[in-house]
Amino acid sequence: MIDDLITAMGAEFVQLSLTPIVIGILAAIACALPGNFLLLRRQALIGDAISHVVLPGIVAAFLITGTISAVPMMLGAGAAAIVAVGMIEIIKRLGRVEPGAAMGLVFTTLFAAGVLFLEITDTSSVHIDVQHALLGNLESLIWFDAQGWGSLLDPVALSTLPPQLPRLAIVLVGIGLFILLFWKELKISTFDVSFAEAIGIRTKILSFALVVATAIAAVAAFDAVGSIIVIAMFVCPPASARLMTNQLGRQVGWSVVFATISAILGYVFAGYGPGWFGSPYAVSAAGMIASISGVILILTCLFGPQRKRTGQQAEA
Amino acid sequence: MSNAKLIAESGKILDVAAKDAPLTVRGLTVSYGNKPAVFSVDASIPAGSMTAIIGPNGAGKSTFLKGALGVVPRLSGEVRIFGKLFSETRDRVAYVPQRASVDWDFPARVIDVVLMGLYGSVGLFRLWRSRHREQAMECLERVGMADFADRQIGQLSGGQQQRVFLARALAQNAEFYLLDEPFAGVDAATERAIVTVLKDLKSEGRTVVCVHHDLSTVAEYFDRVLLINVRRIAEGPVETTFTAENLQETYGGRLATTHIDELHLA
Numbered sequence: 135m136i137d138d139l140i141t142a143m144g145a146e147f148v149q150l151s152l153t154p155i156v157i158g159i160l161a162a163i164a165c166a167l168p169g170n171f172l173l174l175r176r177q178a179l180i181g182d183a184i185s186h187v188v189l190p191g192i193v194a195a196f197l198i199t200g201t202i203s204a205v206p207m208m209l210g211a212g213a214a215a216i217v218a219v220g221m222i223e224i225i226k227r228l229g230r231v232e233p234g235a236a237m238g239l240v241f242t243t244l245f246a247a248g249v250l251f252l253e254i255t256d257t258s259s260v261h262i263d264v265q266h267a268l269l270g271n272l273e274s275l276i277w278f279d280a281q282g283w284g285s286l287l288d289p290v291a292l293s294t295l296p297p298q299l300p301r302l303a304i305v306l307v308g309i310g311l312f313i314l315l316f317w318k319e320l321k322i323s324t325f326d327v328s329f330a331e332a333i334g335i336r337t338k339i340l341s342f343a344l345v346v347a348t349a350i351a352a353v354a355a356f357d358a359v360g361s362i363i364v365i366a367m368f369v370c371p372p373a374s375a376r377l378m379t380n381q382l383g384r385q386v387g388w389s390v391v392f393a394t395i396s397a398i399l400g401y402v403f404a405g406y407g408p409g410w411f412g413s414p415y416a417v418s419a420a421g422m423i424a425s426i427s428g429v430i431l432i433l434t435c436l437f438g439p440q441r442k443r444t445g446q447q448a449e450a
Numbered sequence: 451m452s453n454a455k456l457i458a459e460s461g462k463i464l465d466v467a468a469k470d471a472p473l474t475v476r477g478l479t480v481s482y483g484n485k486p487a488v489f490s491v492d493a494s495i496p497a498g499s500m501t502a503i504i505g506p507n508g509a510g511k512s513t514f515l516k517g518a519l520g521v522v523p524r525l526s527g528e529v530r531i532f533g534k535l536f537s538e539t540r541d542r543v544a545y546v547p548q549r550a551s552v553d554w555d556f557p558a559r560v561i562d563v564v565l566m567g568l569y570g571s572v573g574l575f576r577l578w579r580s581r582h583r584e585q586a587m588e589c590l591e592r593v594g595m596a597d598f599a600d601r602q603i604g605q606l607s608g609g610q611q612q613r614v615f616l617a618r619a620l621a622q623n624a625e626f627y628l629l630d631e632p633f634a635g636v637d638a639a640t641e642r643a644i645v646t647v648l649k650d651l652k653s654e655g656r657t658v659v660c661v662h663h664d665l666s667t668v669a670e671y672f673d674r675v676l677l678i679n680v681r682r683i684a685e686g687p688v689e690t691t692f693t694a695e696n697l698q699e700t701y702g703g704r705l706a707t708t709h710i711d712e713l714h715l716a
Contacts, residue, residue, distance in 0.1 A: 174556060315575045322566045326552045331521045332545035333569050333622075334537070380602040382557045440602075 145282035153277045153296055155401050158363075158423055160302035161355035162393035165367035167309050168348045170386050173372045174324050180345060181368030183241040185352045185361040187211075187218040189248030189267055192356070197255055204301055204357070211353040218244055269420040270360030272401070275299075298358040305354040309347050313386070316340065321382055363420045367393055370427035377438030396427040470497055470533065472626040472657040473518060478527035480510070480517035486525070487513040491682045495659055495674075500652045502662040502672040506701050509679040511661040512548065512630050519545055519628065531626070541570050544624035546615050548631050554604045554611060561599040563614050564589055567621030589617040594643055609640030616644055627651060629660045633667075645671055665713055668692055 165181065172178050191214025195206040218240050225236040252264055275296040277285070285291035313320065323330035323337045330337050348368070355364045375388035400423025405416050473495040480488040488510035495501055503511045516522040518529050520536055531539045544567070564586040565578045572578055590596045593613040598606065603614065612632060619627055627648070633641050648658050648671075659676075662668065668675060668688065675692045677683040677700040684696045694710050 174553075176553075317577065318566075318569060318572060321558075321562075322569060325556045325558060325563070325566070326547060328516065328521045328547040328551060329545060329566070329618075332519050332540075332543070332547075334540045335569075376557060380557050380604075381559065381562070385557050 145280070148277065148282055148285060149280040150276050151401070151405070152280070153299055154272045154275050154419065155398060157275055157296065157299050157302060157358050158272055158397035158401055158419065159394050160299070160306050161359045161363060162367045162371070162397040162423065162427075163390050164302060164306045164309055164351040165355055165364055166371040166389045166393040167306075167313055167386065168344060168351055169368040170372040170375070170382075170389050171313075171320055171324055171344055172348065172368060173376065174382075175341075178369050178373075179237075181348055181352060182365045183218075183237055184215060184345075184349050185356060185364040185368075186241045186245035186248075187214050188349070188353050188356060189361070190214050190244050190251055191217075191248075192353075193248050193251040193255070197251075204297070207357065208350075208353055211349070211356075214244065215349055266360065267356075268360050268362055269418045270356070270358055270363065272359050272419045272423075273405075273416070275358065298354075302354050302358060305350055309351055312343065312347055316343075320344070359423075360420045362424045366424035366427045367396070370424075370431045371396065374427075374431045374434040374438070377434040377440050380440055392427065392430050396423050396430060400424070400426040471495060471530075472497055472532055473659070474528075474530045474533075475514075475518055476528045478514065478517050478529065479525040480513050480522055481525050482513075486680065488517055488678070489680050490527070491678065493676055493682060493685055495657060495676075497657055498652065498655050499674050500648065500658045500660075500672045501674040501676055502660055502668050503676045503678060504662055504665070504668065504700065505678040505683075506704065509700075511678055514678060515545070515628050515630055515659070515661060519543070521545070521547075541622075542625045544619040544622040544627050546619045546627070546629040546632060549608065549612050549615060549634065551630075554606070556603065558603050559599065560590065560595060560601050560603060560606070560614050561586055563603060564617045564621050567618035570622070586617070586621055589620040590614075592620055592647060593617045607637070609636035612636050613640060613643065616647060620647070624656070626657045627659070629658070631661050631663060633660075633662065633664060665697070665709075669713075 169178070169181060172180055188211035191210035191212070192207045193210075194214070195210025198210075199206040221240045221244075222233070222236045225231065225239060226233060229236070231239075248267070249264055252267065275298055277291075277295060279285070279291045279294040281288075281291065319330070319335050319340055322333070323335050323340055327337050352364050352368075355367070371389040371392035372385070374392045375385045378388045379385050401419045403426065404419040404422035407422070408415055408417055471494055473493065475491060475493040478488055478491045478493075479486055487508075491510075491514060493514075503514065505511050513522065517524050517527070518531075518536075520529075529536065532542060536543070561583065565582055567589070568578065568582045568585060572582065587596060587599060590599055593616050595610060595613050595617060598610065598614075603611065606614065612634075616629075616632065619629070629648075632644055632648075636644070648660070652658055660672070662672070669692065672688060674685070674687055676685045677691070677696055679700050679702065683700045684691050697705055697710060697713075
């Protein structure tokens with residue numbers, strides 16, 4: 135039994151499973167962190183919207199540069215986001231519709247355009263297609279040159295890590311620092327924006343920075359794990375965490391825990407789960423990670439200590 | 451007279467009038483969409499006074515406060531707080547928004563909300579420390595909510611939520627307090643507690659302005675009134691300004707005469 139475990143956690147694990155799991159965890163946490171604030175600001179779907187909008191931008195960047203390197207994809211995604219904001223404003227003014235409707239229209243249209251773009255252009259030479267856009271390619275992000283756990287200390291082997299891993303690590307550190315350094319400002323302006331404005335917090339700049347952080351997380355994670363995880367991780371871990379506690383700091387902590395659990399269990403179940411039921415095929419890790427985060431949300435809805443908070447208002 | 455000269459002139463007048471006044475407003479206009487919510491309102495709040503802003507629903511009372519503090523953008527108008535721009539005098543002002551304007555399901559305890567009032571003394575990139583907690587507890591003490599410090603804010607009654615908001619304003623230790631409907635939807639005990647705190651603030655020489663709805667308590671709680679219905683109708687001491695004629699003009703004849711008769715008018 136223990137021998138099995140050692141074998142399971144041995145060189146092959148490091149080579150094939152370690153990097154996808156770590157990338158999954160990094161992507162999940164990078165999305166869950168800003169998701170906490172989006173959720174409390176009733177903007178949870180912004181994460182969803184951004185992950186849709188970036189697709190045509192990424193495809194366009196690929197068509198122009200012919201590569202899927204990070205910088206052009208990020209620029210393309212950013213350009214798409216700006217075009218989307220402009221389109222929303224135009225539709226709001228000319229069509230006189232409410233902002234929600236304008237957003238829904240623009241985001242789905244751009245996503246659909248991105249899918250069409252993918253289909254009619256020749257992207258067969260690279261890992262970019264509709265399947266990839268939705269589910270990413272987590273399973274393929276393996277570490278060829280790893281010989282075992284010792285490779286973690288070997289600079290030569292480390293230099294061959296999938297580039298998504300260091301990229302997501304940097305993004306996660308950046309988002310973590312943003313939230314840590316502006317904790318007071320984010321907390322106060324999320325709870326009471328008028329008060330925040332009156333005490334001198336630049337609430338509009340802060341909101342914009344939060345959306346930018348969300349966009350960066352979405353683009354970085356999208357490349358590695360696809361849009362399904364991105365959408366799920368913006369919403370599910372923070373929503374589950376909210377049901378565990380009534381303090382913002384603890385909520386953010388719980389969301390990190392749930393994001394991590396989703397990534398690990400999702401990857402393991404996707405790889406080994408079907409085998410336990412006698413199926414020789416593995417299922418999509420991204421789909422399974424998103425599903426696990428949904429299961430965690432259901433469990434916290436049923437058993438979370440703060441699940442009954444509505445309707446609990448005391449009368450004086 | 452050229453436009454520039456006109457602005458320069460009005461600026462001069464403003465400077466003289468605003469020497470010490472906590473709030474001087476000239477020609478304040480705020481608009482949501484195409485319709486002005488507040489149109490060209492002048493006001494001057496003297497130091498140490500307690501002023502009620504009165505007017506019908508949708509008359510722009512809250513918008514006047516928000517426009518004065520720049521919480522909503524101004525279309526036009528000049529505002530001076532203690533004779534200066536608000537950005538220079540922010541730490542001398544405490545603003546209490548309407549209780550219903552925030553989501554009380556937010557994950558925070560009572561003490562967390564009061565700590566927000568100490569934002570200015572915490573410092574950039576730093577977090578609240580134990581001395582801030584002690585200060586916050588003192589403020590909760592003053593509004594009779596010390597026992598609720600660790601309670602989740604969603605579990606409070608409306609009156610308790612309003613007291614927490616007042617405690618947050620007390621934590622700001624300001625000279626000028628602007629409160630948006632502090633008595634809306636609160637129980638009688640809370641109303642008395644809030645009035646006591648506000649009168650204490652006034653007796654300490656601080657200035658208080660409240661958006662107020664209950665005409666029957668104006669004379670009892672306040673010494674000045676500012677009557678607004680999009681435009682300024684009247685402003686001055688309760689004895690001379692809180693009159694039946696002014697009220698009829700403010701409410702556009704929507705106030706029943708029997709109701710006016712019951713008020714303790716000048």
